[in-house]
Amino acid sequence: MRIYAVFVYLFLYAPIGIIVLFSFNAGRHASELRGLSVQWYGKALSNPFVGDAFVTSLEVALIVAILSSLLGTAAALALQRLKGSVRIFFDGLIYVSVMIPGIVIGIATLVALVTVFDFLNPWLASVWPEGVKPPQLHLGYTSVIAAHTLFTMSLVIIMVRARIAGMDRTLIEASMDLYATPWRTFYQVTLAQIYPAILAGFLLSFTFSFDDFIISFFVAGSNTTLPVYIFSSIRRGITPEVNAIGTMVLVGSLTLLMTAQYLMRDRGKH
C-alpha cells in the first residue's frame, strides 16, 4: 500500500520535476534544454506584473477558501436539518454548480454581470447625490471571488455533509448529558468531528481558485490573476520564465508546509 502511495506521488510530481528542470534552462525555448542558468528567475522576479498577479491570486484564493469553508459548512449544517422538497432543490443546485463546466460558468457570469452592471450603473449615477462620484460597478476582484466560491462552496458542502452523515448522533446527546450547553456541544463535538472535512475543503478551495484560469479569464476584468498572466505571456511565446514562477510558488509552499509541520510536530501525538 505504501509502495502504491509512493507511485501516485511520483505520478503527481513527475511533471513538476520537468517544470523545475526547465526553469533552469539557459535557452529560451520550453521544450529544449540548452544548458543551465538562473536567468529566468531574475527575469520573473524583476517583472512587476508577475508579483502583482501572484499577490492578486493569493488574495483571491485565500478569500475564496475562507468564504467557502465558512459558508459551505454553515449550509451543510443547515441542510442536514432540512427534509423534503427544499432539500432536494438545494441538492440539485449544489450538484449543478459542481458539474457545470468552468467555461460555461465563466461566460455566463461574464454576460450576466455585464448586463446587470450596464443596467445598474446609469441608475446608480442618477440616484447618487449631486457632486459625489457615483460608484462604478465593474468586473474584478469581487466577481472572480464570487464565481470561484460558487464551485468551491459546493465542494465544501458535499464533503462536510458526507462527514455529518457519518456522524454518530448519540455523541451529541452524550455531550448534552454531560452538561455541555448546545453551543459548547457544537464546537466540542460537532465541529471537532467535521473539522477534517472543513480543512480539506479549505485546501481544495484554495487550490482550485489559485489554479483556475478559465473562470478568472472571463470575469477578472482588469485584475489579472497568475494563471491569466501566464496564459497571456504564453501567447507572446512561452519562455522558461513561466517555469521559474511555478518553481518559486512550489518551493515557497513546500517551505511553508515543512515549517508548519515542524512547528506542529508535538501536536496530535497521542
Place this chain on the structure above:
Amino acid sequence: MVAVTSFRNVSKYYGDVTAAHNLNLDVTPGEFLSLLGPSGCGKTTSLRMIAGFDQPSAGEVFLEGECVNNVPAYRRPVNMVFQQYALFPHLNVMDNVAYGLRQLSPKPLAKEIDNRVSEMLELVQLASFNQRRIWEFSGGQQQRVALARSLINKPKVLLLDEPLAALDRKLRREMQIELQNLQRNVGITFILVTHDQEEALSMSDRVCIMQDGEIVQIGSPLDLYDRPKNRYVADFVGKSNFFEGVVGQMNKEGVDIKLDCGVSVELIANANTNDYKVGDRVCISVRPEQLTMVRDENLLSKNIAIKVRARVMNRIFLGEQTEYLLHNEQLGEFLALSSRRNELSERPFETNEIVFVAWSRDTVLILDGDE
C-alpha cells in the same frame, strides 16, 4: 423520603404512536431499579425523558421533588451510559472521562480534574490507561470508560440504556457483578433499561415491568417471581406453565378450580385466592420447579393439588438442573424441572417414559384468566 426521580401521569406520543401511557413511578434514592420489557414497551423512552432528551407529551417528570419538564438535558443532574457507549472518538480516555467536569462553571482546577479522573478510572479498574485512544480498547473496556465518564460528576441518578447488550455472554456476566458492586460503592441511584429478565432480576433492588407503554408491575425480583400480577409478568419473570379454568367450589380451607381440560385442582385458601369468587375465570400458574416427578406414585405426599400421568417428550440438560417437556392427554404439554440431586438418587427419566407428576396444594398461583 423524597423520591430522587418520579413520573406523574407521564405520557409520550409520537404522532399516533403511544410510546408511554400514564406512567407513575417513584424511584427511591440509592436504589437499583430496572425497567424491564420487550423492545417497544416504552422503557427507553422513559429513560430518555428522565435524561431530558425527550419531553413528555403529558404529565410531569420530577427530579428531587422539582418538576424538570422545562429543564434541558444539560442542566439535569443525571448522567447516562449509552448502549453503544457514545465515547468521543476524537478524545483520549482521560479527556473522555474529564468531559463532564470540564463543562462545569467555574471549571475545576486542572489538578483536581486529574485527580478525579484517576479516581474514576481506578473505580472502573482502568487506572494507568488514561492516555490511550479509545479505539485501542475492547468493548468491555470502552464500557468501563463510559461508566467512569458518566459517574465523574456524581449524578443524582445514573441512567443505563442496555449497557451490556453489546457484550458477549461471559463478559456480560462479569460486568453485571461489577456494576452491582459499583452501585453499592458509590451509592448513586441506578436506573437500568434492559430486555434481559435474568439481568434485571439478578442486579436490581426493584424491577419495573413494562408492556405497550404502560407499567404492569413494580416490585422486588422475589415479589415479581412469587406474586406476579398477571400472566404477562409471570411469563416474563421466569418460565411457568399456565392452565385456564373456572373457580368451582370455595370454602375457608380450600378452593376447587375446574380446568378447561376437565382436570380438577384443589388449592389451599390464602391471600391470593381470596381475590376471586366462585365462577370467576382464572389462570393458574405453576413454575416448572414446583412440579414433582416420580416413577412410583406412592412416593408422592398426600398434600397434592393434582396428580397426573405424563409421557416424557424431551429432556434438556441444564447443568445443575434438567428440564423435561412432558405431555398429558388432558393438560397438554408442560415443563418440569428436576434438580441434579433428584436425578442422582434415582436414575434420570428417559424420553417416552411414563411418569407421575404432581404439585402441592400451596404452591400454585391464581391469576386473572383470559377475558
Place this chain on the structure above:
Amino acid sequence: MREQSNSNRWLTVVLLAPTTLWFLFMLIMPLIVILIFSFGERAAVGGYGGGFTFAQYANLPARLKAFQNTMTYAPVGTLLSLLVAYPLAYYLALKVDRRYKLILLVLVIVPFWTSLLIRTYAWIYILGGRGIPAMLEWLGFEAVRLINTPGAVLVGIVYGYLPLMVFPIYVSLEKLDKSLLEASNDLGGNPYRTFFASHLASLNARCGHGLYAGFYPVDGRVSDPGFSGWGESILHR
C-alpha cells in the same frame, strides 16, 4: 418546545442564506441570461442582438464530435480517477500516522499550485518525443506514440482530477476510525466480513459524493479543448 423549534428554524434560515444568495446570483441568474441569449441573434457588431431564433441551436450538429468525446472520456476518466484515488485516500485516511496525515494530504495538491498551463507543457514533454518514448527507445524498446492518443487524454484527466477525488474520499474514510471496526469485532463478527461490510457501505454511501464531485467537472471540461491534445495545438501554433 415550540419556541425552540422556531428558533431552530431561524438558525437554519440564517445558515443557509448566504449560500442561497450565491446560487441565486452566481448560478441561476447567469444561466437564465445565457438561456435567453442562446435564442438571440448575433448583432452586426458582434454580441447580443435581441430577437428570437433557433439559429444557434442549428449549429449544434457540427459540434457532435465534441459531445461524443465528452460522453466517452468522462465516465472512463471518472472510473480511472476513482481507481487511482481510492487506495491513496484509504492509505492516507487509515494507515498513516496522524502526525503525517496533513502534510501528505497537502502534498497531493501542491503540484496544482503551479500553473495548469506549465503542467500541461510538462506532460507534453513527458509523453512527447523526448519523454517516455525516447526513454523506451534508449532502453531498447520500440518507440511508441503517446501524445495525442486517448491514453494521453485519460492521463490528463486522472492527473487533473486526482485531488478532487482523493479529498472527498479521504474525508469520508477518515471518519470510519478503527473504533468502529473494533466495536463490530466485539460483537463476534468475522474481522474480514466486518472490514468489507463497513468498507463497502462507506464506499457506497460516501464515495457517491466523491464520484459526483469528480464526475461532473470531467463531464464538462473534456469538451474544453482536450487536455494533452490541446497543449500541443498551442505549442505548434
